[in-house]
Amino acid sequence: MQIQKGIAEAESLLEDLGYDTLPVRPFDVARSIHSDDFKLSMELQSFDSDKILGRAEGNIKGALVYINSNIPDPGRLNFTAAHELGHVCMHIMPMVKSSFECGTKELSNQFNDPIEQEANGFASGLLIPQPLTSKLTDGDINWSNIDIVSRACEASLEATYRKMAYSNKSPSALIIHQNGHFVRFVPMNNFAYFIEQSPLTREQQASLTDVRSENYPTYFDEVDAIDWVNPSSKYGRLSTIYCSSILLNDGFSYTLLAYDDDCLVGVEEEY
Template sequence: MGQEVVSEKKFPQKEANRITHILDTALPEHIRFPVDVEMVAKELTPSFSQDPITAVNGGSMGNSVDGMLVKHDSKDEWAIFYNTDVVHPGRTNFTKAHELGHYMVHRQSLSKTKFQCGEKDMLDENQQGIDIEAEANAFAANLLMPNNDFRAQAEGQKFSIDLMKHCADRYGVSLTAAVLKWLDFTKKRAIGLLSEEGFMHWSKSSNSAFRSGRYFATKQDCVEVPEFSLAAQEQYSIEARNGVRHGPGIWFPGEEVIEHSIYSEEYGKTLTILVLDDAGGYSDPDDFNEDDELLTDSYTNFINNGQNPY
């Protein structure tokens, strides 16, 4: 008496790792990154199932939809569609990987024939109480920025905006996505946040920072950035990028903080990373608990805070 395969719970990180292992084996280093999501979808999914992805197409979808995964009306085939109105390659790349995540993780367990994803959809849970948009984001993050390779880029490196820019360019993702991944890895007490006109949109603490009580409750409260911080000044300067050490009382009472900050005129927002003093290091990327995976993944927290990881 065996169990139905269709009912088996699939974990985003494990599904992403399946593909990562294939790509690591098949591709030489110089063409390994960024991941060609279209190639993965069209060339590898036939080996995973009898209902492969056969098309990845772009088109104008307006402002409400970022991408879709759709099953063919009469064939056992799927297609990914992405919004060409989005002009940032990192966001488009992540959207394609997100839809591939729905294919790998959700198409069988939910028995759906269409997944349509926009900002509103990414904040909603389905009727089964599973946050499938957060799961698809977790898949995308692990596919585009595999743990072993990300660790190789960051291990032994002092945090800097330039290091995060290197990672963003290597993986074809946004600077924010790279910072969120770094916060998942680092053992340093660190906090990432996005602010606009003096107030935080969201913040994300590393595990060690959160455990030491260093976090901002942006979901519950309207949190103002400190008056004398770089974030409040909306700076785009070499000094702000490289980091400025503040004395106690600027960000936290009784504790110094190194603040790295970069202001985007295009969006009118400031991305800030705070690094607090401690021993540092990096966590083991392969040491994760399947049951707790989505509780600790930064992309889950990011979506729950009402933001897309672009």
Template sequence: MRKATNAHIQAKRLLENCGLDEITDLDMDLFIAGLDAMLIEEELSNCDGKIIFGNSKAVIKVNSKIQFPERKRFVAAHEIGHLIMHKNMQLPDDTFANFNIIEGMENALKNGKQELEANEFASELLMPESLFYKEAKGKKFSPLLIKQLSERFKTSLTATIFRYIQFEQLHPLCLVFIENGKVRYWKKSDSLIVWMGDYNRLSPPSDSVAVEYLQNNYDFIYKLEEKAQTINKSTWFNLNQYEEDTPFYEYCIPTRRYKTILSIIWED
């Protein structure tokens, strides 16, 4: 894994101070109550989560309209990150986009640094480094592995993928985040030696799996064993004049509510 950040250190310290190795089987409302704060689920019109700092207690709100409990857990953990690290800062309400920024992309959002830190904190809190690596090491990368890891830590597929790519010792990946039909940003493992095509703010390539999901209105069009579709290296990456166009794989996680697709691309 890359060098530990302050957010990772703070999350590890919180677990240690609570005498816990992980919080996978704890209800988030009880854990937050132990931090002298309160968790409330209610319908929020323009955001997925927010934190309100009071004189003596903080209130963490999570949008009750969020469909999946795993996502609610990550939103709550993200707000705990704000509680621990950003008490004296002016913070905006947390929208879906805030939960998807990754290192190097934080400048795309107002308060991006704080949002990145809160995401890193949540990731470490819900998927502790040593436990996650133990579960993932030595296993062939596949959509099934990500599903198994997400079930083990009660996290969303998206959060699990973002956690996986933080470990350079694991299988190298490239992640491409697509919003409203346009590539918003991408990130790859350092050990994946490829040159990304110029797709920022453009539609994904016509022969990509992502385009299939766009054409099918973000429906899950492949069963689990079919989610890893074969593509050409040249679909997403530039080739030099001497380079062979070898097979790669692409696996997509669509979210119709937010009109997003996360494409995961790798070589076997």
């Protein structure tokens, strides 16, 4: 799998470079990679189009990387920089491809391009390296653990959730809303149920934990599966589902969904 290949490449690079503390900052890593044999420059640059988040170009002798300085979220900027470093290390240096121009599409794990998936995996492994983050939590996927790792790594909550989910292997999903309206659905580890891309109900909004003033929760509520997903799939019918929702700045709300065998009825085969 391309994402896992990228993760392994990044974590191996950090070990080779002797990184043993968090956070890992992509611009520092770029300076560590730079040498007489391979000259690497990474700079912030204001792009004419906000659709372009990062560019990387080079050859066997060196590379230039430009990151859009207008990216407002520090976690997103770090992920973009790490993604472009992935292109340098996995694609430019071995001469797979010489230039990249990446936007939101390329940085999405749903974008079905093996090269971009490798770069996304590299970014995840670089910013949230499992050998260093494994000491911080028990590994369970809950908002408290995600917040702890996110802060330590200076990574976004979404990127942190993805990386932790790669290691956890249990089916889970993240749903993002803004002001109650659907934004994005991020299923992980063969999460087998689809959601309706609908606004949050009053009951769902009332269940949000406002983490601007409260602690990030460790708990999940057990709710009717149909409240969040189409409960039917070839793997069986979900009766209930585990749900944990938080409210963030700018009207954003993030919901974790998970299920296990206790939530299923009519299982036809193992998932």
